[in-house]
Amino acid sequence: MIVDIVSPSGxxxxxxxxxxxxxxxxxxxxVLKNHAPMIAAIEVGTIVVTGVDGHPIxxxxxxxxxxxxxxxxxxxxxxxxxxxxIDVERAKAAEQRxxxxxxxxxxxxxxxxxxxxxxxxxxxxxxxxSVGTSR
Numbered sequence: 001m002i003v004d005i006v007s008p009s010g011x012x013x014x015x016x017x018x019x020x021x022x023x024x025x026x027x028x029x030x031v032l033k034n035h036a037p038m039i040a041a042i043e044v045g046t047i048v049v050t051g052v053d054g055h056p057i058x059x060x061x062x063x064x065x066x067x068x069x070x071x072x073x074x075x076x077x078x079x080x081x082x083x084x085x086i087d088v089e090r091a092k093a094a095e096q097r098x099x100x101x102x103x104x105x106x107x108x109x110x111x112x113x114x115x116x117x118x119x120x121x122x123x124x125x126x127x128x129x130s131v132g133t134s135r
Contacts, residue, residue: 001071007080021048058083060126086127095120
């Protein structure tokens, strides 16, 4: 099947795959060849695309939508970043800034700050999972 993952910053992945796992808002799900058509919302988490060579390609996302139709999986993500492209130290620094901002946040913006912290932590988790891998 063909998997195409895009975000406002551009195309993150386009190619053949044997499966894709995504963080659905109703729970994680996996799509294999000949999957029934569907549209699903995704949340902050990790997308894992398994290429035809069997190697996983890990992508951090902050949400979006997945459409499956005719052995084509299209992901339109708010953000999508290959694990191998994430600078771990920079991601950790962003996480620390988010923790500090949340500690001093006005209650009116607390939910926004918590969402920023979750996105930062997700980037660290995804990046740390890719340490020592070529992808």
